Amino acid sequence: MTTTLAPSVPRAHKPGGRDRAIGAIIVVVGAFVTWVFGIGSSGRANTTLTFDPVNISGTVPWHLANLTVSSRWTNVALGLTIIAVGVEILWRRAQRFVTLRLGGVAVFFFFALLIWAGRTHGPSQVGFINVTSILVGGAVVAMVLIFGSLSGVLCERSGVVNIAIEGQFIGGVFFGAVIQSETNNWFYAAIGAAVVGALLGSILAFLALRYQSDQIIVGVVIVTMMSGLSSYLNLQVLTPYPQYNAGNLAPNLPIPLLAKIPVLGPVLFDESGFFYVMIIMVALISFALFKTRWGLRVRAVGEHPDAAAAVGINVIRTRYINVIMGGAVAGLGGIALIGFQGQFTVGITQGYGYIALAGLIFGRWRPSGAVVAATIFGLSVYLADNLQTYQIPVSTEILGMFPYVITIAVVSGLIGRVRAPAADGLPYKRD
């Protein structure tokens, strides 16, 4: 709420109350995993991990033998590892790789849950865990979230809060699906989705930069408008003309040889073109933001616009460009979503835009951090949607809360105090 332009106070390197709380929570999670998933399961129960992807269209990776492990002792090991991480945070304040550490805890937790759910003589009829297909499922959701987070990085590093990511997703999803169905060309669809996202970004930029409207209000209203408009157009256009919603899937473009690597191949190198575009964009935006003159200027505008203006940077123009680019990136996220979901349905984005926003905060306004965050969120969204196949004794609705609860936990500062760009969300008035 307040904006302090003073340099942040150097922190003491002792664990504070928050760190102690985080450490304690992690220890509790570890104890839970050890006890319920580990000791709680029968000593003779085994879990089989398989690595051959199901539903492969083209490339078959090299076969990796199934791995059968003891459910109990694997989970005890995982639980103890989680406890160790928690104790370490309790012991001394984690200096670096905090995001990565928490990501590791989350992944260990999911892994333990799966091993427990897929154990022999467990509730599930499915007697194995297909590691590869879970990772593939998580990766495509993560791809969408990363597009959203990158959009947020571009906007917020220049000092504009883009809450409209969800709306830009909806725009990209809807118009991308229509253009794809009409032209049967994913490239045109991507261009169209990016243009729609950019248009929505320019509405936000126009109202926020020219008229200094409240960015959060404008963002939220854009989302409301897009969800209303997409539902309206769905009934008015797509229902009578279903050929505009053909539901095609974006084809996978396997990279030769690399796609044959077990596990990693299907996850990283046998994806739709949007996945590779996303990877290139992460690298490009990281480089541009932190290693080029342009990036320095953008960050200056986001941190201290008056100082930036004083050295001759056009603050308003920089923000316009970034917000519009951010909108285009979010629009690409929308088309990437339709690329693996196929058909447009109302509410298809399920709040991914907001989860991406949380991922941005979790990733501390860095593209690389956003990747880690999106991986965790992507996995949790995918597992929430698919854990039911393992018939674990929790109802679908409770599982469905999972990603959102994790998001709340994350923004509630499981990661310690985060620092946004100093001028983030503040209107700027040229003198």
Next chain:
Amino acid sequence: MPKFRKPNLRRISASPVLVTFFAVALGLVVGAIVIVVTSTPVLDAWRGIFHSWGAPGHAINMTFNHVGAAYRDMFTGSIIDPQTFWHALTSGKGWPAAMTPISETLTYATPLVIASIGVGICFQTGIFNIGANGQAIIGGIAGTAVGAFVHLPTIFLIPITLASGIAGGMLAGAIPGLLKAWTGAHEVIVTIMLNYVIANFLIFTLLSTSLQLPGQQNDLSRTLRPGAILAPIFGASTGLRVNYGVFIAIGVVVFAWWFLERSSLGFEYRVSGANPNAARVSGIKPRRVVIGVFLISGGLSGLAGITQVAGTTHYIDGGFLIGNAGIGFTAITVALLGRNRPMGIVWGSLLFAALGVGGRSMQAATGIPLDLATVIQSAVVLFVATPALVKELFRLRATSTSAVQLATQGWSS
């Protein structure tokens, strides 16, 4: 705007009311554009304008007919239908039918006013409560649970039902309040995520708890006991659904006016919203303000939820406050439209309720989807949030009408 321009005395000065009026007009224009570009007959007429001399006129005619029909149905469905009204006036019979549209609008507006007041109080404190819908759902669930299970005479049962609705909403509101106060989690993300959590929770309670209607497989709750129902004011026989919830809404408006304008706590909240630094310096504890305002706002949202159940539906199902029925989302736009002031919110609620109710009869009559109402509402609010744009478009004289501005700027703390 260049400084050397001569002052134009004919320019009307921009009062907030005038800006809002023009914003509504612009919103209707946006809606009309959306109708036109998605209606095949109109588009066909425009496509053929070079085919004959009469074609352009025909196209223009088509456009106005189409938009006119949609907006006419909206008006007759939500405010008054001149034909039935005239019939009632001349024959003295059929008054219920003539009053049905306005009764429907009031029925829809009742919970909307309550929820919007809650959101508006948050806005005035500089807090963005997007979770009103979730809080209303929890209030509805809690109130339904009490109203469906507890055996008591009406005089006790209604207050207890309403109170448990309020308590449920407060509970849901306490989460973002506490998290914001103690961890600095931004309330926008927390409340939006809670909306999704609560939407899942709603289905869970309707499918897996004893609130589900016995012998029912679908997501449908038990019905409220007759003693817990807010009865229709004009009796059930007239078919007019407007119920005693209206008086609850009036009570909430009076409370909000008193709270914001006369109470010292309300003053503290408004100071915190207007200038957080000044508030802190003068000894107002920001944490208490955040938690308190979320409790009040959540409680009001919960009251809105249970008023909706007790007054209109008498049970909840999986579509309770979901999608178009999400009064908690409309409440955000209403609060902005009414500039967060109680009376402004009353007018805003009536307007948006009329749009929602009229949208339904428009959908029935012309097939244009009800979602058009959402599009119009959000367009109106975009213009209200940007008074400078409206002033420029209509060349109104600039006065000190400030935009709706929040103190919710930045993410951390």
